[in-house]
Amino acid sequence: MCRLFAFVAPEQSTAREELGADGVESLLSLARLHGDGWGWAGVARPDAAPEVHKSAHSAIGDPGFDRALDSSSRAAMVHLRWATAGLPVLDCNAHPFEVDGIAFAHNGTIKPLERLRALLSPASVAALTGSTDSEMYFALIREHLADGVTLHEAATRTARLLRELFPLASLNALLLDDEELVVVHANATSILTDHDLSRLAPLADVLPSEHNEDYFALRWRTGADGTISVGSTGVAGAGWTPLPPESVTSIRLADRTATTVELAAEHAIHG
Template sequence: MVGPSAGDADAEAGAASARGSGFMGDGIPPSRIQTYYMWIQSVLDDLGGAVSRMLAYVGPEPLAASAALGEDVLASFAALSRVHSDGWGAGWRTRAGVAARVAAGRPATRGDLRRAVPVPSTAAVLYLRFGSAGTGTGEAEAQPFLFGDGAFQHNGALAPADRLRAELTGEERASLGGSNDSELYFARLRRAIDPGAAVDPARIADAVASVRASYPDACLNAFLLTPTALAVVHSSARRPAPLAAFAARGLDLADLPPGHGDDYNVLVTRRTASGARVVATTGIPLAGWTPLPDDTVSLLTPESVASSPIPLRANV
């Protein structure tokens, strides 16, 4: 959105001064206030927009991450850490359930990511963080978040976060480890997951719809890993890359990696030579990859992608 011109602002400031000190009614017209509000909000949204990168696989048997993903995919994903440099993390299935590890406040190397999943696993998720505006940089803010038998990671920003925090129960708020808006999202989605039961994508889709009603313009893309499922939320509100956030970090916009434009929040999938199915955000070479359906929750297996639509609800 283009901001109001300086001439418009000066003229209206003078008119407001001549009419009195009131801000509404006898001051700046409400229509102009709304224009300013929308412009400021668009800037804030862009600065705090969806800026993390995600990668995951589900395999036919326990596999090392490098074998499941392919060394070329792993290398190109690691290279994105020069932009998405606020930390990294991984979650993986074990015989006992799901485990996770995070490294906060520093970029990942290719070696870090090769070792991130320490044992062969039937499924794993990887995450590169570029923190949203106003969030911390410690381990409590790093993703994936682990709670019970679920590891969760989100590419997006929910602003204002207090709106979602207010919708949580006291018990849900007590479970939070940090101030990250993505952790609030995870807490809300857990209502749709019964411990020990099969993941129902329709229930998760309904929970995502509730969050979407509160945040109509947010990217809600997310990966959820459980002992029995890899569930992927693809609901980006078609947000482009947050170029203002990159510029604010001093990054050269002409030197950004591929996939950092209008297609920035498209999730894609393919099968690899290992027999694993991989799902990823953009930024890696994507020849032969297929986009996931928009506004769906998908359960991924090595052989299939089963997608459930996210229902539409009126905005809160």
């Protein structure tokens, strides 16, 4: 499980600027729990591939994380990792993953791993560099992308397939390329396990007060200058609007046009 934040701005901006002082403070408090790695991916201009920086170390006290928050870009994502029980904390398992100009970060667990791996082609399995369900999820999206569809459509196809096969999994994810930020908000009935809650208890005084409530929710907001931001519970604050449940949203970098597709329906909602 992890925390996610992303933005698409009309001009250059930084994650620190879009989060604000209170948002950065909340993010760092969340890093006390989500301390199994951090990652940042940003697109400097709409025709540039994402630049990625990440580490398997905690964001707290890491100068690389501070530099990432201050990196200027038109669009960016931030990921704090809380490793799924049993998966190692290694650089190769840190998010975002980046392949062929696409960055990907996931918040959730898809089990059993063997069933997920069986969906991949032999070539995709051979190309895996780590051991996470998240990297397999990303590989499956790229297999659909190879059919010639858009990133939004590939993510939607994959989310629909995984929702059918893994009805309780959180599929929440961010994808970023040179044209769009794609947000998968699909967590069904996902909840924290008793083991997860036991890990939360000692940090109750330092985590944002709403952190336990609707842990897998994603929310968004539009700033006064037109910047669209997306954040997990604990990152998103007052005035943020829940993204439609079980949906996949594309935000175009060129003009911040948003299009949402519901997993259970074929029609799109344009914004």
